[in-house]
Amino acid sequence: MSGLPTSGPSSDLSARERPLLEIAGVHKTYFMDGVTVKALRGVDLSVRRGEFVAIMGASGSGKSTLMNILGCLDRPTHGTYRIDGTEVSHLTKDQLAAVRNRQIGFVFQGFNLLSRTSALENVEMPMVYANVPAEVRGERALAALASVGLAGREHHHPNQLSGGQQQRVAIARALVNRPAVILADEPTGNLDSRSSIEIMAIFQGLNQQGITIVLITHESDIAQYARRSVRFKDGLISSDEPVAHPLDATAELAALPPLQANGLSDEAAPNAGPVAGDRP
Ligand SMILES: Nc1ncnc2c1ncn2[C@@H]1O[C@H](COP(=O)(O)OP(=O)(O)OP(=O)(O)O)[C@@H](O)[C@H]1O
Numbered sequence: 001m002s003g004l005p006t007s008g009p010s011s012d013l014s015a016r017e018r019p020l021l022e023i024a025g026v027h028k029t030y031f032m033d034g035v036t037v038k039a040l041r042g043v044d045l046s047v048r049r050g051e052f053v054a055i056m057g058a059s060g061s062g063k064s065t066l067m068n069i070l071g072c073l074d075r076p077t078h079g080t081y082r083i084d085g086t087e088v089s090h091l092t093k094d095q096l097a098a099v100r101n102r103q104i105g106f107v108f109q110g111f112n113l114l115s116r117t118s119a120l121e122n123v124e125m126p127m128v129y130a131n132v133p134a135e136v137r138g139e140r141a142l143a144a145l146a147s148v149g150l151a152g153r154e155h156h157h158p159n160q161l162s163g164g165q166q167q168r169v170a171i172a173r174a175l176v177n178r179p180a181v182i183l184a185d186e187p188t189g190n191l192d193s194r195s196s197i198e199i200m201a202i203f204q205g206l207n208q209q210g211i212t213i214v215l216i217t218h219e220s221d222i223a224q225y226a227r228r229s230v231r232f233k234d235g236l237i238s239s240d241e242p243v244a245h246p247l248d249a250t251a252e253l254a255a256l257p258p259l260q261a262n263g264l265s266d267e268a269a270p271n272a273g274p275v276a277g278d279r280p
């Protein structure tokens with residue numbers, strides 16, 4: 001975040017104390033064809049470094065709108081947004097893109113992989129935009145794929161991978177620039193239940209390494225893998241509480257019956273390992 005101005009009281013706090021993500025009084029109003037939609041109506045939310053937050057709420061309650069703002073894909077109509085103490089709600093598009101590239105990894109329901117491109121090349125892509133030297137890219141992408149249990153699948157194209165494997169490629173891609181936070185919008189929405197738990201095991205492993213995770217989900221059992229649950233209703237936060245007894249995805253996987261030998265998921269225990277492990 002160097003080179004960007006910091007402002008307000010947050011900059012007085014030490015890096016350890018200040019929230020990583022802090023939105024205050026955020027409204028988002030969409031104007032379309034003469035219709036006004038108030039998607040967010042005054043949201044305050046603070047996420048500290050190392051948290052794992054699930055965002056829940058009915059369809060249309062404003063979850064993705066919030067995610068787009070948190071991810072610097074969109075700006076609030078009113079209100080402030082600070083990332084690590086830096087106000088970003090008034091940055092230009094280019095400045096937002098720079099913040100996004102350095103600080104944020106995205107994972108979406110539909111994986112959003114480039115279809116004519118190998119897993120390896122998909123994972124290398126964000127490093128191209130971040131001007132990571134070519135000789136470093138391949139090595140880092142291989143390590144990221146191995147960390148999500150996909151060693152040996154580097155040259156497969158998305159249509160040669162299962163849904164769970166495609167989502168793991170997307171997670172590896174979200175990790176390679178070593179973001180401070182991963183934002184995931186319904187990452188298990190297209191997956192069967194075993195693959196969903198495998199994805200949650202990866203997220204829990206990353207979170208244990210210190211990566212902050214904000215995950216939108218419709219499924220209350222998926223939210224139980226997070227450590228905090230925030231619920232949206234009609235563009236406002238209606239509840240925000242710790243998850244009393246978070247589930248352990250690795251233990252849940254171990255308790256499932258063994259897989260048939262159908263080759264669907266032969267890397268049952270992905271090890272969210274060394275990629276982010278060398279973060280400061
Ligand atoms: N680009 C847009 N232009 C106009 N209206 C929009 C736009 N994006 C979202 N909305 C509206 O804002 C409201 C909140 O939408 P949002 O996508 O944030 O909901 P959501 O909670 O993510 O829902 P879902 O669970 O179905 O994904 C909805 O009424 C939606 O129609």
Ligand SMILES: [Mg+2]
Pocket residue numbers: 063064065
């Ligand atoms: Mg949504």
